[in-house]
Amino acid sequence: MKTTCKVHTIDLAGNRYRNPHYLQTRARINSLIDHYMSVEVLSDRLSDLPEQFYNPRARLWESIDWQGIDREQIIGVKPEVFLQILASAAEIEAPIRSYSKESWCYLQHIYPEMARFMGGVFDASGNILEIGVWEKEERQHCPTFRKIYQQLTGEKLQVKPNSVNGFQPTGDAWQDTYKHIISRLSTEWGATSVYLWLMVHSTGALQQAIAQPLQDEINHLAKFWGFSRWAFSQSYFNQLKGSTKNLISLLKHHQIERTHGNDVFNASLRIEQISLMVELTFTFTRVMVRLRRWNRELSRSYLRHLFGTAPVVDAPRKVA
Ligand SMILES: [Fe+2]
Ligand SMILES: [Fe+2]
Numbered sequence: 001m002k003t004t005c006k007v008h009t010i011d012l013a014g015n016r017y018r019n020p021h022y023l024q025t026r027a028r029i030n031s032l033i034d035h036y037m038s039v040e041v042l043s044d045r046l047s048d049l050p051e052q053f054y055n056p057r058a059r060l061w062e063s064i065d066w067q068g069i070d071r072e073q074i075i076g077v078k079p080e081v082f083l084q085i086l087a088s089a090a091e092i093e094a095p096i097r098s099y100s101k102e103s104w105c106y107l108q109h110i111y112p113e114m115a116r117f118m119g120g121v122f123d124a125s126g127n128i129l130e131i132g133v134w135e136k137e138e139r140q141h142c143p144t145f146r147k148i149y150q151q152l153t154g155e156k157l158q159v160k161p162n163s164v165n166g167f168q169p170t171g172d173a174w175q176d177t178y179k180h181i182i183s184r185l186s187t188e189w190g191a192t193s194v195y196l197w198l199m200v201h202s203t204g205a206l207q208q209a210i211a212q213p214l215q216d217e218i219n220h221l222a223k224f225w226g227f228s229r230w231a232f233s234q235s236y237f238n239q240l241k242g243s244t245k246n247l248i249s250l251l252k253h254h255q256i257e258r259t260h261g262n263d264v265f266n267a268s269l270r271i272e273q274i275s276l277m278v279e280l281t282f283t284f285t286r287v288m289v290r291l292r293r294w295n296r297e298l299s300r301s302y303l304r305h306l307f308g309t310a311p312v313v314d315a316p317r318k319v320a
Contacts, residue, residue, distance in 0.1 A: 039294050045222035046298075046306070066209075070206065089141075092162070093187065097135065100134060106177050120132035231310055
């Protein structure tokens with residue numbers, strides 16, 4: 001009997017509480033980061049990148065118990081708020097093909113292996129011959145969140161894709177690529193943080209389903225981070241800090257679009273929105289703290305061992 005009780009109180013984020021207070025929620029965020037973003041995991045994900053250049057393979061997922069997903073598995077937050085964030089998670093990276101083509105265009109002249117990893121291989125007329133690993137992994141996320149949403153609500157989620165800027169060269173390929181990588185890093189950081197938040201507020205089959213795209217995002221974050229450290233050999237914490245604001249406002253934009261015209265934003269939900277922002281900001285920060293700790297392990301010689309001599313001699317000029 002004791003064992004059954006334990007199973008009900010422990011989940012992938014550590015101790016499970018029906019109505020966690022803020023400190024308990026923080027403990028769950030930290031527990032997930034310790035497990036899924038340990039220095040060992042991040043190093044392992046980065047060291048896999050050179051292998052992906054020559055033998056590209058998408059990361060395997062554990063199977064998802066779709067029938068086991070239930071609204072009761074949302075914990076410590078109003079289901080409406082959880083569903084808003086879930087819907088935003090589905091929308092953030094759509095349309096993925098346009099995003100991967102954009103990355104390919106920025107990277108192909110300077111880092112053809114990385115261009116292939118992200119965007120695949122194209123023929124001279126621009127037709128796709130091979131889909132990139134990054135795109136293969138990313139394109140599973142939106143349908144997964146839609147299916148979870150449908151399982152929780154019985155309704156189909158209408159996804160409104162973002163508009164993609166596309167390839168906009170300025171004539172300075174290094175600078176363009178640098179800025180592009182920063183924007184991809186911030187998106188991966190944002191997705192990682194949002195999926196972590198969703199796992200903190202879920203348990204059981206619902207939480208286990210979200211753990212699959214989460215591990216893809218951590219995989220991308222570690223690979224892009226390490227690759228960028230090697231390619232640009234300079235710190236970009238400040239640029240990333242600036243982009244957190246953009247990510248939060250992107251999330252807000254999706255939420256407002258989704259709730260416009262109905263009464264979901266009543267007074268009690270407004271209070272929930274405030275604690276949501278506090279928790280999300282905490283999650284973003286903890287993820288960055290972990291990345292900075294891992295960053296100390298990434299010596300020049302280790303990065304050279306992984307990728308060879310970096311083709312960039314001069315650090316890029318300051319990004320405006
Ligand atoms: Fe994603
Ligand atoms: Fe990603």
